[in-house]
Amino acid sequence: MRQNDLYINKIDWLSILLYGALVMIGWFNIYAAVYDEQAAKSIFDFSINSGKQLVWIGTAVLLITVIMVADYRLFDNLSLILYGIFLLILLLTPFIGKEINGQRAWFEIGPFRLQPGEFAKFATALALAKFIEKPSFDLSQPKFQLQAILVILLPVSLIMLQPDTGTAMVYMAFFIMLYREGMPQKYYVFALVFIAISLLSLAVDNNLYIALPVAGLTLILILLGKKNWQRIVTLCLIGIAIIAYSYSLDLVVSKLPQHQQNRIMVLFNPDIDPLGVGWNVTQSKIAIGSGGFWGKGYLEGTQTKFDFVPEQHTDFIFCTLGEEFGWIGSLVVVFLFAALLIRLVFLAERQKTRFSRVYGYCVISILLFHFMINISMTIGLFPVVGIPLPFFSYGGSSLWSFTILLFIFIKLDSHRIQLLGRMN
Structure with a gap:
């Protein structure tokens, strides 16, 4: 009994409280996103998304219970073993998965759909x-870098077969x-330069605007530097x-599916087709901007009520918050x-083992990536x-x-002392 009490005292209740607050605020916003004033239904109605989400929340609580009572070892x-199982599932998904919007990324089980790439x-x-917990694993050495990158790229390559670019992109957060x-830091500097050149190449209409400055800068560096071949x-x-x-990037982009080309075009010129490919982002920004400082009030968002923003209960849920709760509400959630x-x-x-610390930073990386990209998208x-x-x-x-991602870490953290003893 005393050991049980000790374990409960070591659970990080602050993280659980923050998790619960975000889930509940999200639930109320899902109801707002599907609210119909003419045919208003209860937030608990299982025929609408808020009621269905409540089922998912309830089952998430069951998952949390299983994780927290399971043996941390x-x-x-x-x-x-879990990694191998999910690689196999991802391999099968393009062949037996449910096709939705041109992607085979889901398994359909009765009325429910599950996306293996998320799990x-x-x-x-x-x-x-x-892999990384081993004392000999040194990420400054190329062979260990390659091993870690392969662990990341294997699921990415299988997810791209579906194809699901958004989910595959999230795995880059592990870096x-x-x-x-x-x-080594040099890889990240190179990646940032690569991204900057890519964005610049996509933003300009004529690549001569890139070629001439680069050629001029190269010549200046040669003239100012030491004269050695x-x-x-x-x-x-x-x-x-x-x-x-910069020239080849245009060719690569031209080979992408049209909807992906359109998304890139809208990023650099939102007004290129405001009633077509730019509709989602334009309406999302209007919704967020119209909320002002205090917002229009819960269930009072006009952009939300009249379905101006597609997918407002999923990918664009943040604009519902911005419209109805304004800058203040958005700031609270951020x-x-x-x-x-x-x-x-x-x-x-504060973890005592490398295994727990690495897993913890994986959780942080995934959540941070999702948070930044989703809000930037809206x-x-x-x-x-x-x-x-x-x-x-x-x-x-x-x-x-x-939920699984987060609570496995909370479980490991609550047993960090026992994990240290076991590793030793």
Whole structure:
């Protein structure tokens, strides 16, 4: 009994409280997103999304109970087995999954749909933690970098077969964890430069605007630098590579499906087709902006009531919040997310084992990536890629996967002392 009390006292109730607050606020906003003043139904009505979400919330509580009463050693012992199982499921999904909007990313079980790519995140996080926990695993060495990258890219490649670009993109968040664990900084600098050049290439109409400055800068660096052939050849090759990439990117983009090309175009020119490809983002920004400082009031959002924003209960749920609760309401939710992420960083840093710390930073990376991309998407700072807002957006797969991801870490944290003894 005393051991039980000790375990309960070590559970991080603050993280659970923040989780509960986000889930409940999200639930009320899901009801607001589908609210029909002419045929108003109770928030508990199972025929509408808020009632269905309540079922998912209830089952999420059951999942939490199972995780918290399970033996904490299971997550370490079964990590690679779970990873293998989900790789197999992802491999089968394009063949036997339910096709929705041109993607075979879901399994349909009666009235419910489950998305394996969402659940594979926690399995991938556990597998990465299992690999990296070894004392000999050194991310400053190329062979270990390759191993970690392969663990990430295997599920990504299988998800792209569905194809589900948005879900696959989320797995890149694991590189945030790799940076914390010692991946060389030069790779991240290169990635940022690569992204900057890509955005610049997509933003300009004529690639000569890139080619001429790059050629001029290369020439200046050669003239100002030391006159040795190795330096000159290196600078010339870098300049040629940048120019070639800017031109080839246009060719690559032209081969993408039309809807993905449209999303990229809208990012740089939202007014290019406000009644067509730019409709979602334009209406989302109108909804958020119309909320002003205090908002229009709960269930009073006109953009929401008249369904101006498609998918407002899922990917664009944040604009419902912005319209009805304004800047203040949006700030409160952003604060709750920030508080949860900061708290998780604190928990990750106090772990006694590398396994728990790595897994903790995987959780942080996934939640941070979803949070930043989803909100950026709703205000037009990122292309629409179908990434839900954690704990907030409607959907069982989303809520379950984030719940499992988070509560495995809370469970590991509550047993951090026992884990240390077991590892030793």
